[in-house]
Amino acid sequence: MNDTMASLLEQWLNKKILVADKEHFKIFKDNKPFQHLEITNFFQAEKIADILEALTKEEFYEKNADLFSFKQTQDFITTKEKTLQEIRAMLTSTEFTKYMEAITGLQLKEETIDLHATLYEDTDYLLCHDDKLEGRAIAFIVYLSDLEENDGGSLNLFAAREQKPTNVIKRIIPKINSFVFFHVTPTSFHEVSEMLVDKQRIALGGWFHGR
């Protein structure tokens, strides 16, 4: 990674993260049931605090259908909040795109991202699906809440057989400032388990697009 690339990312990410990309690549590639990675303490702590503060000023809209029940902001491309504009700019930068390409081995489109915030509360959920939509290459989540195992709200990853989901073989419990992402494929089946307690599960989320 060259000096110019390093400086922007150093403003946002914890230093330890920046030097671990080879190791991250190996873990990402080999992870089951499909390629994914969970990086804890990803951003510098004050960035998380700034994002949470900015989100208090964003409108969350109810999304309720057969597949899901949760709340979501509009895409940050429309936001007027400076912090959210900055994080969007960072995530779509050449530097961060190259960083993600180094970890995933995938070719990503610069300056192309879907980015919003989600809020899950008691009984909210997102049922099993694969995220597959034209252009999406990497789905990502930045957790802004801490949950415990019995709280619900975990990101559950399904094994697959004959292109269909079978059972959950991995549960990722949201921990604040962890960055979780996975390769979107026809078998990247996952769900957000129902929230079982009166807590808030807040996260940034979206997709990087492939070239």
Place this chain on the structure above:
Amino acid sequence: MDASINHSYLQEKTKLQLKTLYQQSKELPMVVLAQFLTREMYNGLKRQLQKIAWEKVNNPLERKYNRGVIPKQLITIVESKECKDLLAVIIGKPILRIEGYIYQFQWRDYTIISDEAENEPGIDLFIDLTDDWPEQAGGALIYVDGTGDYTKIPLQGNLLAVTHQKQGIQKFVKYVNHFAEDKKRYFILARIVF
């Protein structure tokens, strides 16, 4: 069979009123009959729920629930002359029989809109066999038209709904959440065959 159906629904004047209600919405013709069965018949049917052999259905992308064969006693009621006459007035043509299942939904059960045959146009007959189901637990049968508009069948035991699911209308059963605790929700959902 006179002892099975609420007598008020067998009156000619009532049948015509139900027909008017059914035809009120051109997009989703529907009528709901509360207290459809006599109390004695309803309670008798509920006792039979314990004897049903349930088949577990679990396809994470589409559905998760238990289902069984509709009790013969209920088939006999629906296919009785009295019930057929009632449905024929409401719908506007004589019915032959019904085809469907009895369903059991509990915490974490659901259906997701899919391309299955169940979303083909047709007329649905729904009978709710669950009392005291918590409204906030989910589990309702919901019809949607793809524009965001939806119609939810009320959650009420001994309720019968007749719904014309037209082209472009889909249906699902809302995910049952933890407010259901260990309660189970039972209903019949069948297609009317002409």
